[in-house]
Amino acid sequence: MEESLYIHGSDPIEQDRLSRLNDWLNQSCLAALNLDSRVHRVLDVGSGLGQFTRAMAGVLPDDAFVLGIERDARQLEKARNLAAGDPATQKLEFRQGLAEQLPLSDPEWGSFDLAHTRFVLEHVRRPEVVVRQMAAAVKPGGSVVLLDDDHANFRLWPEPPGFAILWEAYLRSYERLGNDPLVGRRLVSLLQQQGLVHIEPKLIFFGGSAGQSIFPVVAENILGILMGSREWMVSEGLITAGLFEDCIRLLDDWRKLPDATLWYGLNYAEGRKPQ
Numbered sequence: 574m575e576e577s578l579y580i581h582g583s584d585p586i587e588q589d590r591l592s593r594l595n596d597w598l599n600q601s602c603l604a605a606l607n608l609d610s611r612v613h614r615v616l617d618v619g620s621g622l623g624q625f626t627r628a629m630a631g632v633l634p635d636d637a638f639v640l641g642i643e644r645d646a647r648q649l650e651k652a653r654n655l656a657a658g659d660p661a662t663q664k665l666e667f668r669q670g671l672a673e674q675l676p677l678s679d680p681e682w683g684s685f686d687l688a689h690t691r692f693v694l695e696h697v698r699r700p701e702v703v704v705r706q707m708a709a710a711v712k713p714g715g716s717v718v719l720l721d722d723d724h725a726n727f728r729l730w731p732e733p734p735g736f737a738i739l740w741e742a743y744l745r746s747y748e749r750l751g752n753d754p755l756v757g758r759r760l761v762s763l764l765q766q767q768g769l770v771h772i773e774p775k776l777i778f779f780g781g782s783a784g785q786s787i788f789p790v791v792a793e794n795i796l797g798i799l800m801g802s803r804e805w806m807v808s809e810g811l812i813t814a815g816l817f818e819d820c821i822r823l824l825d826d827w828r829k830l831p832d833a834t835l836w837y838g839l840n841y842a843e844g845r846k847p848q
């Protein structure tokens with residue numbers, strides 16, 4: 574199988590960004606999931622640093638099992654280090670593998686109560702293959718939960734000059750990799766195509782404004798994803814290095830405004846496997 578490329582990579586700066594994003598979003602994602610005591614076996618596909626995998630384990634019963642699947646060895650190593658000493662560790666396993674070819678044993682297929690993935694479908698060429706694997710991993714009556722970006726919904730206000738150009742180049746950089754930066758709008762379709770039923774979409778607020786304690790994290794995250802993709806955007810001719818630097822400088826000015834605001838929502842959809 575042709576492997577998809579993960580645009581953000583896994584160097585320490587990027588791991589730091591991903592970690593802060595987890596600190597910011599995990600409580601609202603956990604609230605949206607609303608896990609109840611009937612959930613015992615959870616699969617987290619593309620588990621990254623494992624912070625959300627652990628957060629799910631933390632609210633589940635002692636005999637629960639949460640399995641994180643991650644392709645990148647550096648992310649796995651960091652996830653295992655971060656999990657060390659957490660009481661939830663006894664319910665956790667991190668396993669190396671691909672979302673498109675889940676490394677499950679025969680008895681594990683069809684055994685999970687919930688299969689979850691967040692910020693992964695935007696980084697794969699064939700999200701439908703991942704969702705098919707997730708549907709096969711859950712038992713009848715089990716849930717598949719998809720959370721992902723629709724980057725066209727992203728709105729900064731007051732809009733920094735040049736931001737539209739920069740953001741468009743960022744979106745195009747996903748497409749050059751064969752990935753879909755708008756996959757969030759397709760989540761219901763992806764579930765429906767794999768035969769899931771009782772599908773419910775939601776939006777999780779994923780923004781903030783100057784003056785909120787979270788705002789520096791919000792602003793750093795935007796700068797972080799753009800800076801991390803700079804080489805790829807410039808080498809692909811999507812933006813010149815000079816224009817990139819100008820736009821980043823104006824974005825840096827924007828974050829110092831007293832009314833700087835990011836309006837954004839994380840798309841969420843949940844479906845059930847028929848009994």
Ligand SMILES: C[S@@+](CC[C@H](N)C(=O)[O-])C[C@H]1O[C@@H](n2cnc3c(N)ncnc32)[C@H](O)[C@@H]1O
Pocket residue numbers: 577579581591595618619620621622623624625642643644645648670671672673690691692693696697
């Ligand atoms: C943006 S991070 C999100 C991590 C985690 N789900 C979270 O929400 O914090 C995406 C992760 O998916 C992993 N990934 C990307 N493509 C993958 C694939 N095809 N199979 C397994 N993991 C993949 C990346 O290595 C990265 O750790």
